[in-house]
Amino acid sequence: MLITKDIKPWFSLVKTAVGICCLSFSTLALSSSSQAAEIERPSIWVKNSERAAILEKIQSEPWAKSLFDELKKRADLVAVQGNKKRRNSLEALPLIWFEDKSLPPVLPTFRHKDGGSKEQLTQVVKTLQDGVDCGVLYYLTQETKYATCGSDILFTYINALKQMKVHKDGAMNSGWMFPTDHLYEARVIGAQLPIIYDFVAPYLNSGGQVYDLASAKLTNFDFPTAQGVFGTYVWLALNKGLLDSNWPVLESSSLVHNILALDDSQQIQKFIPYYTHIDTKNQASLKKVAQHFVNKGDIWPESFQYSRHVAGFTVYLMTLLDRYDPSLKLGAKYPNIPGAFTSYYNLEYPNDESPYIGDGHRTYKIDYADLENSLLLAKLNNNKQQEEYFTTYLASSIKSGLYDRGHLHSRSYGASPYFSPLQLLWSVNKIQSKTEMDVTPPRPRTTRLEFAGMNIQRNISKKDPVKNSLMAFVAGGSYIHGHASGMDMELYGQGHVLGVDGGKGTYRTDIHENYYRLFSAHNTVISNGASASKGDWINLGINRVKSELMEPAAGDAGVSPKHSFSTSSFFDEYNLVAPAQHERTLALIKLDETKGYYLDIFRAKSNTPNQYHDYVYHNIGDKLSITSNNQGVDLVADPDRYQDSAKLQWITTGQRGYKHPGWHFFDEVKTKSRSDQQYEATFTASKLGDKNISMRALIPAGLDIEISQVKAPKAYGGSAPYNKKPLPTFLLRHQGEAWNNPYAVAYESITEGENYAIQSVERIQVNGVFKGVKVGIKLSGKSLTQYILTQENGQERYQDKKLGIDFTGRFAIVTLDHKQQPTEMYLGNGSYLLYKQHKVTANPKTNSGYLKL
Incomplete structure (x- = not known):
């Protein structure tokens, strides 16, 4: 595909409400020639004064030598010599040529209709990461082939970008190579270009030349154009983001890197405060981000993978800037941000999986690079307590074989900045501790995560704790990437999360927005067939689940080794028929070191004469059998039962309307006529191991209910292979209030060969x-x-x-x-x-x- 010639003068100073501008080529041409000598490069990740110590580390530390060898092996694949080979290497990119072949080629634009392919994007991202590796190797070895590799890549991208439209007047998230997605572009393009420049600048400033694809010759590097590119990425970060979200943190690596790539030290000093403490209407500063880490143990208030990214990226930038300018002391100002890494462990199940809330995941790997950065940040700020903690944790992880410092992390070509070489450049020479830490210490019996409205309860068995321990949570709240879940619950048993949350689907799909994010995908109660959300993040706002009572209180040991309970409440304010009040009491009752059960008591009432309430419970398994007094219960096909929500309008514009409560996705619906008899609902999973695992729900007599059995969509958080299978589910419907006489269900799990x-x-x-x-x-x-x-x-x-x-x-x-x-x-x-x-x-x-x- 050819692109018509469209080279317009770089747009001049564009003033914003805070006086920040998009810097023009002409402005930066002056500053580059007059101020470049003031800045000794490299200066972003490392300084020249650190090189000798890093080389000594490589010589003296086997793990560092191993990292260096891996990095060099990777860079040697692309660091070629000779004009022909240099051209061939660049032509691996998905270049798009103009009709006038004397003009340098551009690259595809991405993540929009008719944009570049996924394979092309991978190559674009990979090449930039290759450029970073080459830049680092040039710094360490001073070999010209690495300088030319990084410089050629940098020059090719700079030439492409200068001919592409900057969507400065576009929507909130408009960008450059990614016209509608600066958030993505900031991580995979904007964050890497300045790092390459910083490392190869000494070669370029000494007269080193770059390969020009258009002329097929070597030429001088275009410093003014490069400076214009860096200035533009600064402008995009400050003006094209979303303030009250994790976006500012995800964009901040691009913001800070590009600021530090400017060759005018006065401009650097002008713009750094826009990361450290000055907010714009589109970009939050570190000071604002830190407001979510006021208390020790706080984590960023989003579903866990986004929360972890925020902590990791923020610690990285705090470390970078405290190295760059030790007077900033960001680690001393905001110690609770690296402290967040101690919190995620305390949220996990006995099998080290995480509770599924919002658009989360079930499992997360420990990012030891974040912990290495946290250790370095503690050292820079003389935080002895954190230094000792991270040193001891890392040393114990190394000793136990959980962490190997001598291997580079696998590359990712997804939406993430590239930091892998810092494993070698920043990591301290030796991690030695006088004491040894249990890297899997006992977790607290109870934990409260306020933003998610979550109460976690545990009772850990001394005998085979992964299999025999109890853990459950009750949660619900309104936060970014949260779900309109109502008062949700998950139950653990026999080494697995059995009573599961539905998880998340593919963003922007019908089933994700109208099922997985709504009440019916969760173990909750739906009132009047109409529990719903309104406002807040993408109109998924619900009231936060309140903790009324919890024993033990969060973090306490508790008075009994066998018993605990929590009572939580939720106001279903945005119910499409009438608001409803919910209250849930969940008890964990341990009988001995191998036996225990859960008791769930759920009250619900609504101020409407025809109120009714549905108790919903999903559990992984191959089958669900419903019996009463050990006899099968006759269930009759009931295909229309949950179909009313399908008639509601899904308003995709601005995500203003959903098909609440989402249960029209239930399949194979069968129902028993109303009765107050006793029921047992037994879920059996035959593919979790050598033996069947069952969860039985006992529903006592004495409440008029209609019991239904359905197949719900697969639960992404279910243990394999049940994350790819329909999810067995039962529902209990009671006509009238269920407050004075609430739902009561006892849950017990066993492994085949055991007795209930x-x-x-x-x-x-x-x-x-x-x-x-x-x-x-x-x-x-x-x-x-x-x-x-x-x-x-x-x-x-x-x-x-x-x-x-x-x-x-x-x-x-x-x-x-x-x-x-x-x-x-x-x-x-x-x-x-x-x-x-x-x-x-x-x-x-x-x-x-x-x-x-």
């Missing part, structure tokens, strides 16, 4: 008001009975004079042996718990207590 501990679940009611459940248990051949009591407020009293129970409070458990003698009494929240002559009085500070008999 729970034998029965019965409601406890007083005058039609739910007070808890009685659970019959058989454990190691012995019978136990547990009375699990829950009330609406702490002043309510429950008495069973015949049995001898007297309880005032919100949550309690009494465990009796086969002789009806108490073995344990747990007061989760309340004033007191009495069983016959045995009494637990609450600690006045925690309103909780425990007695083992």
Whole structure:
């Protein structure tokens, strides 16, 4: 494809509301010639004064020698000599020539209709990364072939860009080589060009020449044009972003690199504050970003992969600038940002997978480069506590074989800046610790993640903890890349997340926007068939799930080794029929080191005469069987049951309307007519290992419900191969309020060959008001009975004079042996718990207590 000649004078100074400009070629031509001598290059990643120490590191440290050899091997593939070979190397790019072949070629534009292909984009990104590698090797070896490699690549891109339109008057995210996606361009193009320039500038300033594709000859480098390119990327970062999101952080590597590539030291000093502390209407400064890290342990408030990127990129830039200008002391000002890396571990399941919230993922690799940068940042700022932590963590990871410093990270040609050579350039020579750290320490029993409305509860088994431990969360909130989930829940069992969130699909697709991001893809309650969202990020705003009670409180040890509970609330404010109030009490009950179960109590009510509520639960598996008293339940095909949402309008413009609650994607719907009988719903997965794994949900009698069985779309967060299979799901519909007599479901998982501990679940009611459940248990051949009591407020009293129970409070458990003698009494929240002559009085500070008999 030929591009018609369109070389216009570089657009002159373009003033913005904050007085920042897009620098013209002519302006920078003057500054380049008059000020270049003031800046000794390289200066962005490293300085000339550091070279000897890095070479000594390569000579003395085997891991550094290994990195150097890998980097050199990679660069030697493209660092060729001779004009013919230099041309052939450049022609690997997807060049587009003008009709006038005397003009240098341009490159495709990307990520828009009729733009370049994915393969072409990969080659464009790869070539820039090759240029960075060559620049680093020139710095280290001073061999000309590496300088010409980096310089040729840089010159080819500069020539291409100067002939391409800058979409300065376009939409919010308009760019240059990426006309509609500066966010992407900033990471894969804008961030790399200045690094190459910084490394090859000494060669170019000494008269080194570059290969010109148009003339097929060597020529002098065009410094003014290059400076114009760097100035333009600064302008784009400051004027084409989205302020209240992670975008400013993702664009900041391009912003900072291009500022530091300017050859006018006064311009550098002028623009650096726009990263450190001055905001524009389109770009947030580090100071603004740091407002999300006020408290120790805070993480960036987005789904976890975006949160991790924010921490990693920000620590990188803080480290870069504290090296560049030690007087900035950014690491000292914002120590909680590198501190975030200690938080992600405490959110994980016993199998090291992560809770699935928002547009997240189930698993994340530890990025040891981020931890190396955090260590260096701590050293630069004399933060002894963080220095000791990161040193000990990295040393222990190396010793245990989890981390090998001697291998370059695999390249990525996706939307990420290229930092791999810093493994060699920045990493400290030796990581030695006087002590050894457990890199997989016990996680806290409870954790609260406020922005996501998340309460995490754990009960870790001492015997085969990955298989036998319990963990669950309740969550829901409005944040970027969050979902309109309502009050969501996931349940862990037998080494897997069994009760799963739906996850995410492919962005901008119908099923992603109208199912995965909406209520029906989550383990929640849908009220009036119309739970919905409004406002906030892309109109997916919901109220944050509030933590009403949690024992143990976040980070505390707890009063009982076997019991914990949380009560959370959610206001379904944007329900399309009438707002609804939800409350969820989730208890983790450990029986011994191999057995335990979950009790989920969900209240729902709505101020409308025809209210109804649907309890939704998804679990991975090959099949779902629904029985009652060990007999199969007759379910009748019900294809129209959840189809009303399909009739709603999906308004893609501005993402203003969705097909709430998204359950029209349910398939093979079958329903049992209304009944208050008891049900068991058993999910069986045969492909998680050598033995079947089952999760059984016991639904006690006493609440009129219609139970439905459906196949939901696959759950991206399910263990393989269930992330590619339809997801078995059941729903319980109750007509009328479900508050005084709520949903109650006990969940227990087993591996084939084991027996269920729970034998029965019965409601406890007083005058039609739910007070808890009685659970019959058989454990190691012995019978136990547990009375699990829950009330609406702490002043309510429950008495069973015949049995001898007297309880005032919100949550309690009494465990009796086969002789009806108490073995344990747990007061989760309340004033007191009495069983016959045995009494637990609450600690006045925690309103909780425990007695083992």
